[in-house]
Amino acid sequence: MMIFPAxxxxxxxxxxxxxxxAxxxxxxxxxxxRVLLDPxxxxxxxxxxxxxxxxAMYRGNPRGDAPALARL
Structure with a gap:
C-alpha cells in the first residue's frame, strides 16, 4: 500500500x-x-x-503515535 501525504x-x-x-x-x-475518504x-x-x-477502513492507526497530532 502506498500513502501519499498531503x-x-x-x-x-x-x-x-x-x-x-476558513x-x-x-x-x-x-x-x-470525510472528503479525504473518497478513493x-x-x-x-x-x-x-x-x-x-x-x-475497518484502516489497517493500523493512520495517525501513528505522533504526540504532535494528539490534540487533533
Whole structure:
C-alpha cells in the first residue's frame, strides 16, 4: 500500500488570508476529513473522530503515535 501525504499551508503574502484560514478549518473539520475518504482523492484523514467512526477502513492507526497530532 502506498500513502501519499498531503500538505497544506497559508502563504504569508497571500491576498485572501481569511479565506485561506476558513478553507484550512474546513479541511480539518469532520466534514472536510470525510472528503479525504473518497478513493478518487486518496488521502488519509488525520481526524481521530473519523478514524474511530469506521476503524475497518484502516489497517493500523493512520495517525501513528505522533504526540504532535494528539490534540487533533
Amino acid at each position: 500538505q497544506i499551508g497559508i502563504l504569508a503574502s497571500g491576498q485572501a488570508g481569511d479565506l485561506a484560514c 478553507f484550512v478549518a474546513h479541511l480539518l473539520s469532520d466534514e472536510g476529513q 478518487a482523492i486518496g488521502r488519509v484523514p488525520i481526524s481521530r473522530t473519523i478514524h474511530e467512526a469506521d476503524p
